[in-house]
Amino acid sequence: MEAWFSLLVGIFFAVAVYLLLSKFIIRVLLGVAVLGNAVNLLIFTGGRLTREVPPVITGGADVLAGPAANPLPQALILTAIVISFSFFAFLLVLAWRAYDDLATDNTDEMRVAEPVNEPAPPLGY
Amino acid sequence: MDAAALTFLALGLPFVAAAFAPALTRVLGHNAAWILALAPFAIFVHFAGFVAEIAKGEIITGGYAWIPSFNVSFSWLIDGLSLTFVLLISGIGALIVLYSGGYLKGHPQQGRFFSFILMFMGSMQGLVVSDSFLMLFVFWELTSITSFLLIGFDHGREAARRAALQALVVTGGGGLMLLAGLLILWNISGITQFSLLPAFGGELKESPFYLAVLLLVLGGAFTKSAQFPFHFWLPNAMEAPTPVSAYLHSATMVKAGVYLLMRLNPVLGGTPEWQILLPLFGVTTLVAGAALAVRQTDLKLMLAYTTMSSLGLLVMLTGLGMPHALEAAALYLVAHALFKGALFMVAGSIDHETGLRDLTRLGGLRSAMPLTFAIALLAALSMGGLLPSFGFLAKEEIYAALSGFDRRSMVFAALTMLGNALMFAVAFAIALKPFIGPKVHTPKHAHEAPLLLWLGPALLAVTGLAMALMSGLAHRLITSPMATAVAGQPRSVSVSLMPHIGVPLVLSGLTVLAGIAFYLNLARLRAAMTVILADIGWGPDRGFDQFLRGLVRFAVAVTRRLQGGRLDVYMTATFVLVAVVLLAVPFRYGEFPRAPFFSADVPLHELAIMAIAVAGLFAVVLAADRLTAIVSLGIQGFAVAMIFLLYGAPDLAFTQFMIETLSVVVLALVMTRLRLSPSDHRPLGEKLPDFALALACGLGFGLFLLKVTAAPFDATLTDFFNRYSKAVAHGENVVNVIIVDFRGTDTLGEIAVVMIAGLAILSLVRLRAGSLQRGEPVEIAAEEAKREERA
Numbered sequence: 067m068e069a070w071f072s073l074l075v076g077i078f079f080a081v082a083v084y085l086l087l088s089k090f091i092i093r094v095l096l097g098v099a100v101l102g103n104a105v106n107l108l109i110f111t112g113g114r115l116t117r118e119v120p121p122v123i124t125g126g127a128d129v130l131a132g133p134a135a136n137p138l139p140q141a142l143i144l145t146a147i148v149i150s151f152s153f154f155a156f157l158l159v160l161a162w163r164a165y166d167d168l169a170t171d172n173t174d175e176m177r178v179a180e181p182v183n184e185p186a187p188p189l190g191y
Numbered sequence: 192m193d194a195a196a197l198t199f200l201a202l203g204l205p206f207v208a209a210a211f212a213p214a215l216t217r218v219l220g221h222n223a224a225w226i227l228a229l230a231p232f233a234i235f236v237h238f239a240g241f242v243a244e245i246a247k248g249e250i251i252t253g254g255y256a257w258i259p260s261f262n263v264s265f266s267w268l269i270d271g272l273s274l275t276f277v278l279l280i281s282g283i284g285a286l287i288v289l290y291s292g293g294y295l296k297g298h299p300q301q302g303r304f305f306s307f308i309l310m311f312m313g314s315m316q317g318l319v320v321s322d323s324f325l326m327l328f329v330f331w332e333l334t335s336i337t338s339f340l341l342i343g344f345d346h347g348r349e350a351a352r353r354a355a356l357q358a359l360v361v362t363g364g365g366g367l368m369l370l371a372g373l374l375i376l377w378n379i380s381g382i383t384q385f386s387l388l389p390a391f392g393g394e395l396k397e398s399p400f401y402l403a404v405l406l407l408v409l410g411g412a413f414t415k416s417a418q419f420p421f422h423f424w425l426p427n428a429m430e431a432p433t434p435v436s437a438y439l440h441s442a443t444m445v446k447a448g449v450y451l452l453m454r455l456n457p458v459l460g461g462t463p464e465w466q467i468l469l470p471l472f473g474v475t476t477l478v479a480g481a482a483l484a485v486r487q488t489d490l491k492l493m494l495a496y497t498t499m500s501s502l503g504l505l506v507m508l509t510g511l512g513m514p515h516a517l518e519a520a521a522l523y524l525v526a527h528a529l530f531k532g533a534l535f536m537v538a539g540s541i542d543h544e545t546g547l548r549d550l551t552r553l554g555g556l557r558s559a560m561p562l563t564f565a566i567a568l569l570a571a572l573s574m575g576g577l578l579p580s581f582g583f584l585a586k587e588e589i590y591a592a593l594s595g596f597d598r599r600s601m602v603f604a605a606l607t608m609l610g611n612a613l614m615f616a617v618a619f620a621i622a623l624k625p626f627i628g629p630k631v632h633t634p635k636h637a638h639e640a641p642l643l644l645w646l647g648p649a650l651l652a653v654t655g656l657a658m659a660l661m662s663g664l665a666h667r668l669i670t671s672p673m674a675t676a677v678a679g680q681p682r683s684v685s686v687s688l689m690p691h692i693g694v695p696l697v698l699s700g701l702t703v704l705a706g707i708a709f710y711l712n713l714a715r716l717r718a719a720m721t722v723i724l725a726d727i728g729w730g731p732d733r734g735f736d737q738f739l740r741g742l743v744r745f746a747v748a749v750t751r752r753l754q755g756g757r758l759d760v761y762m763t764a765t766f767v768l769v770a771v772v773l774l775a776v777p778f779r780y781g782e783f784p785r786a787p788f789f790s791a792d793v794p795l796h797e798l799a800i801m802a803i804a805v806a807g808l809f810a811v812v813l814a815a816d817r818l819t820a821i822v823s824l825g826i827q828g829f830a831v832a833m834i835f836l837l838y839g840a841p842d843l844a845f846t847q848f849m850i851e852t853l854s855v856v857v858l859a860l861v862m863t864r865l866r867l868s869p870s871d872h873r874p875l876g877e878k879l880p881d882f883a884l885a886l887a888c889g890l891g892f893g894l895f896l897l898k899v900t901a902a903p904f905d906a907t908l909t910d911f912f913n914r915y916s917k918a919v920a921h922g923e924n925v926v927n928v929i930i931v932d933f934r935g936t937d938t939l940g941e942i943a944v945v946m947i948a949g950l951a952i953l954s955l956v957r958l959r960a961g962s963l964q965r966g967e968p969v970e971i972a973a974e975e976a977k978r979e980e981r982a
Contacts, residue, residue, distance in 0.1 A: 069790070070790075123925065128917050130916070143843055149941055159861070
């Protein structure tokens with residue numbers, strides 16, 4: 067099973083990186099969204115796979131015994147999903163505003179902070 | 192209160208006085224100097240109390256533990272060397288504060304000046320009494336910083352700013368070398384205090400790190416004490432007001448390097464390296480400084496170059512390793528502090544009273560300023576080494592050290608005589624030329640300097656005379672203990688004003704004759720030096736400018752290359768590194784996973800969901816219009832949620848469903864406003880390298896995951912949570928318990944991140960002002976207008 071998941075995670079990462087490398091902000095954004103899922107699946111698989119049994123203590127027992135899914139990666143991923151969503155939303159609005167102000171979706175042309183022909187600093191004292 | 196506590200207070204007193212100086216000056220004006228001078232005077236009195244004990248050969252140490260685990264202490268060491276220094280610093284310091292009161296009378300920033308100079312005094316005092324390495328280094332750098340503030344006191348002028356920066360860069364850089372040297376010393380000896388070092392000296396000289404320590408320490412000492420070729424900052428430092436020049440750049444701070452060499456002489460000295468490097472640099476500085484002094488006509492610049500010369504002489508004497516040399520260094524150091532401080536203050540008085548300090552334009556001041564003239568003459572006698580001054584004793588002792596008949600002594604004796612004769616000429620040029628001859632017109636009407644201006648130089652000059660007349664007492668209390676401390680073994684100085692017929696006196700006489708000849712031909716010498724320097728072209732001073740400019744240009748070039756401002760370059764660099772780490776490292780260590788085993792007994796619905804996820808991914812990449820891209824993104828997200836659901840993670844699945852839905856909605860909202868095509872409209876040539884890189888990263892992560900899952904699973908944490916989630920945290924859903932209980936703080940941070948992101952989004956949407964480029968596409972503006980109408 068892990069082999070299939072490794073293949074899937076590899077594809078997720080390849081697609082995310084390919085999207086991030088393009089110069090157009092919408093594709094970069096899509097790449098960020100895919101990258102979040104890629105990482106989550108990586109963590110999920112790294113914690114080993116168990117089918118169908120959620121890590122919940124049932125039937126008045128005090129400890130979770132017997133085969134159940136690993137709760138730790140689930141807790142980490144739960145946090146990660148929420149954070150990556152807020153990150154995604156922020157980037158989305160940032161991209162929208164950048165496009166609005168600079169009239170371009172090409173990151174090569176977004177040079178406000180680092181202008182193309184920035185003058186060198188003064189050499190005096 | 193015991194002596195240790197008082198010493199500790201004395202170390203802090205100048206800083207306290209510095210804190211109150213501005214307020215005091217606001218109330219009392221320039222008369223605040225009388226009160227502020229009490230601080231250095233009190234310190235002088237406190238340390239003068241140690242003189243008798245030190246003269247008996249005792250050494251006083253004290254202090255407090257600072258960082259005991261690192262063997263670092265705040266501790267002081269008072270022996271003949273540090274006592275002489277601290278008396279000079281506090282004594283001259285008191286006089287300088289008084290002098291500044293007169294010199295900067297009415298200056299709007301006089302309070303700040305007092306504050307700076309008192310801070311410097313505290314730093315310098317701390318430097319010379321420090322026993323611990325770290326404390327010495329801290330005070331060393333503090334003197335560089337306060338010197339920076341004082342040189343740049345008149346910061347409205349570019350020349351002052353440049354000089355301040357130059358001094359800081361040169362002496363601060365030297366300070367870092369010193370730190371490195373002290374750290375090596377600390378490492379190889381395990382000792383952090385100077386007082387414990389001499390016992391370790393022999394072992395140190397055998398150490399393979401000896402040369403490294405020596406060179407680093409010399410780097411610090413030579414930059415601070417303006418040795419050639421690091422001398423150039425010192426004449427430039429004359430941009431500072433004259434009290435600063437008199438105090439920092441002749442009597443005290445520039446001697447810190449000499450102090451360090453003297454302090455380490457018993458530990459590092461006596462080796463061939465020491466006896467070659469120090470005299471070589473010293474004598475070069477001596478001759479170069481004296482020659483450069485002759486060329487100047489500005490009183491302060493002439494004095495600055497002779498200071499450089501004197502520092503060279505001191506360094507030379509410290510390293511010479513001949514009998515009488517260390518005694519001569521002790522004598523000359525004291526004599527120099529007294530006469531040079533006085534001469535600087537005289538130059539300042541002349542400048543203050545006439546508005547001029549160019550030697551060729553001054554003359555005939557003897558009747559207007561008789562007292563200043565007398566002080567100048569007295570100081571010049573000492574500088575020229577004539578009877579009956581303290582300088583004469585120093586010069587006798589110097590020539591006693593150099594009176595051997597071997598080749599080394601003779602070469603050094605000849606060069607020293609040359610330097611001394613030139614300094615003699617400069618000394619009397621300064622003491623005589625402005626005062627004799629016909630009266631000349633000056634910008635200000637010249638009259639005698641007020642009490643505050645003549646008191647300091649007069650006391651210094653008279654002290655020099657008194658110490659010479661009572662040379663027996665002076666030697667017993669000051670110079671002999673100092674020479675003992677420098678030598679690391681008992682030494683006694685006995686030279687007196689009664690000249691003994693012998694080689695030293697002959698050399699001294701020859702020096703005076705040569706000096707008189709130089710004095711009479713000063714104008715010709717100056718012209719000759721100007722021609723020589725013009726032939727040499729540019730020196731280290733211009734070099735400093737070139738260096739700084741080169742540094743800025745280099746930094747700009749490096750920044751432009753590494754931070755070119757193109758996102759795709761940054762991204763490419765990042766992912767190339769990721770791919771290299773994921774693929775090259777396992778390749779190097781043969782850690783690739785074994786060939787994967789794709790088991791066939793996977794349920795069909797699971798494979799189908801994976802296939803849907805992959806289809807969604809490819810659709811995102813290939814989408815030709817916005818809607819397809821958004822929907823495809825949703826497809827892969829929901830497929831991931833399904834996977835979570837199938838593998839026992841219902842909480843994840845629900846969250847993922849909600850988040851993916853929200854993402855699609857938000858994306859759709861923004862994308863419809865953007866009118867952007869999501870498709871990649873770049874030529875194939877640009878796409879292919881990206882494709883290869885993406886493939887490499889994907890392969891890397893896939894292999895990494897295979898390798899991880901092939902290793903045995905460590906279930907320690909999982910077992911912990913499974914066992915205690917109900918017993919300790921009373922929750923049955925282990926995932927939820929981890930989030931809200933075991934890792935509650937982490938979740939709090941997560942909520943904070945979400946909130947901050949929300950606030951940032953809100954402000955990005957709301958703040959419409961300050962659009963950077965007014966090239967908004969018309970359709971968006973129109974759309975916005977429509978929306979506003981509806982609202």
